[in-house]
Amino acid sequence: MSRNxxxxxxxxxxxxxxxxxxxxxxDEQIFREEQEKIFNKCWIIGCHESELPNAYDYRTFSHPGGAKLFMIRGEDMKVRAFYNICPHRGNTLLYDPVGNTKRVTCIFHAWSFNAQGDCIDIPRSKEGYQDRYSSKDAGLREVKSEVGFGGFVWVNVDDNSGTLKEYIGDALGMMEENLSQPLEVFTYHKAIVNTNYKLWHDTNSEFYHDYMHYFNRITGMMQPGYFDRKYKGYPGGHASVGSMEIKYDAYAGSQERAVGWPGLAPGGWVLIDLFPGMTFNLRTSVLRMDTAIPLGPDKLIIEFRGLGLKSDTPEQRAERVRDHNTIWGPFGRNLHEDLLGVHGQGLAMREKSDSKWVLHGREENSTIHDEVGMRHFYAEWGKRMGRPAYDPFGDNKLG
Amino acid sequence: MDSKDFAGFLDLCDPAFRYAITAYIPEIRKEMTWLEQDKEGMKLLFDNLPRHNSDHSPLSRHITVCIVDQDEAKQQAKTISTLQVFKTSLDGGATELFAVGKIYDTVALNGDAPKLLDRNIRLDTRMLGAGYHIPF
Structure with a gap:
């Protein structure tokens, strides 16, 4: 029956x-609060160590809290992260997404910095500043960074945050063996979608939407073990989904995956969602990493990385590339459908569209179509925001 | 392809046809092959399309052939074309530029009619929104 x-x-x-x-x-206000209370407090993946293989390699990153960052490997091979902003007149220091430089020099007035963030040159400093200001006052703003959990470069703009290990806790324990060998990013692309970042993370946190994917229905949902996969929640809003054996050859034109992954059974599939918007998604021969970077309440950049083993032969790498792009590339069968799904949510749930509620009500003993993954996320979200997700403005008059 | 006459497209292809969509990814300084199929793989991809949920906005592929290099001995021609792909929304009909790149074709000339032997869609555009299920 329809409703009034x-x-x-x-x-x-x-x-x-x-x-x-x-x-x-x-809501714009909620989004600004999320930047302050969530993104600027959490450990976020900025890039992978394989994107910075050599001393002085750098990589830029738009932090979801708003700051523009770059990560750079020093002469000591340590990776550090800094605001990508000149302390003089606020100009962008590094424009290219990737590069190699011993001196980071601002194009505007040629102030220069080394890979430790020290200012090493201010042109005509003495003439202009006399003894009032010098390069020792002009260091870059460094941001906490750690390399770990598969070789990812994590950043945290909160100087008072705990360690990365404390932040992750046991959430990646299921993948410990899978992440034990050196990894390498072999593909990277971004998508901009007019939707909220949480809707993307929600999609990665529930498998009920497998009905949208012909590929997953035929290779997974119709196969033994699918409905036995279980969610497990961890402190901090993180969650994992256990494995099953995917029958890739059930999809016409597809085939059994031959390369595999250390510690993962053939055809296996493990997924771990990390609060507030990162997903480790390991299927047979490829680790996919999503990083959600909101640009506003209804606009989102998603960074997609595909990783293989650093030790791959050219043949193994070629197969991982094929496996990845068959389902997850821009022309893959599944990613397009997932992105259409959240695009449609973004269209429907605009401000003033009177959309009102989204349901997370499925209970199936924490198995694959249970919506406990999303419930677990929003419990943490509510705690950090000081607002319950079911009544964020306290005006819903709930019974 | 614009009219989704996939059988007609495949009729223009040699049995040994190879198709690829490739790009250079500067963020990681690596080459990438986003789609790679032979003729049979292309047919399966087309046949499976109705089973998937896809963006149905039509594409308009604009191709300008720039270089034709004919090899009489091999009875082949290699061509390089520039490519612009436009997408037109179904609701309202607004058209936006979707992708740009080049097409590197090899055409077999040893039969009754020219047949496409190899096609590499070399994209400059790497941010493709929700992506697309149908090759360019």
Whole structure:
């Protein structure tokens, strides 16, 4: 039966943990608070160590909290992260996404910095600043960084944060063996989608949407073991999904994956979602890493990385590339569908579109179509935001 | 391809046809092959399209042939063309530039009619929104 306005806005017949108010996906104020209370407090993946193989290699990164960063490997081979901004007149220091430089020199007035963030030259410093200001006052703003958990370069703009290890806890334990060998990024692309970042992370946190994917229905949902996969929540809003054996040859034109991955059973698939917007997704021969970088409440950049083993032969690498791009590349079968899904949510859940509620009400003993992954995320979200996701403005008059 | 006459497209291809979409990815300083199929693989890809959820916005592929290099001994021609792909929305009909690049073709000339032997869509565009299920 269709519903009138009153019925449409009625509280869903679930506990308040099992639905959210859609204003958390559309409200500008909430988004600004998320930048401050979540993204600027959490460890975020900036890049992978294989993107900085040599001393003085750098990589730029738009931090989801808003700051523009670059990561650079020093002469001591340590990776450090800095604001990509000149302390003089606020100009961008590094424009190219990647490069190699011993001196980071601002194009504007030629102030120069080394890979430790020290200012090493201010042209005509003495003439202009006399003894009032010098290069020792003009160091770059360094941001906490650590390399770990598969060789990713993690950054945290909160100087008072705990360690990366404390942040991850046991959440990546399921992948410990999978991440034990040196990895290498072999593909990278971005997508801009007009949607909220949480909707993308939600998609990575529930498998009920496998109905959208013909590939996953035929190779997974229709195969033994699919409905036995279980979610496990970890402190901090992280969650994992256990493995099964995917029958890749069930999809016409596809085939059994031959290369595999250390510690993963043939046809296996393990997924770990890290709060607030990163996903380790390991299927047979490829590790896919998503990093969600919101640009606003309704605009999102997603960085997609595909990784193989650093020790790959050319033949192994070619097969990983094929495996990855068959489902996850820009012309792959699944990624396009996932992105269409969140694009459609972004279209429907605009401010003033009266969308009201999103349901996270499925309970199936934490198995694959249970929506516990999203519930676990929003419990952490509510704690960090000081607002419950089901009533973010305290005006829903819930029973 | 614009009219989704996939059978007609494949009729223009040699049995040994190879198709690829490639790009250079400066962020990681690596080459990438995003799609790679032989003729049978292309047919399976086309046959599977109705089973997938896809963006149905039509594409318009604009191709300008710039260089034709004919090899009489091999009875082949190699061509380089510039490519612009436009996407037109179904709701309202707004058209946006979707991708640019070059097409590197090898055409077999040893039969009754020219047949496409190899096609490499070399993209400059790497940010493709939600992507697309149908090759360029």
């Amino acid at each position: 306005e009153i019925a449409w806005k009625e509280q869903p017949k679930f506990p308040s943990t099992h639905f959210v108010d859609t204003r958390i996906y559309t």
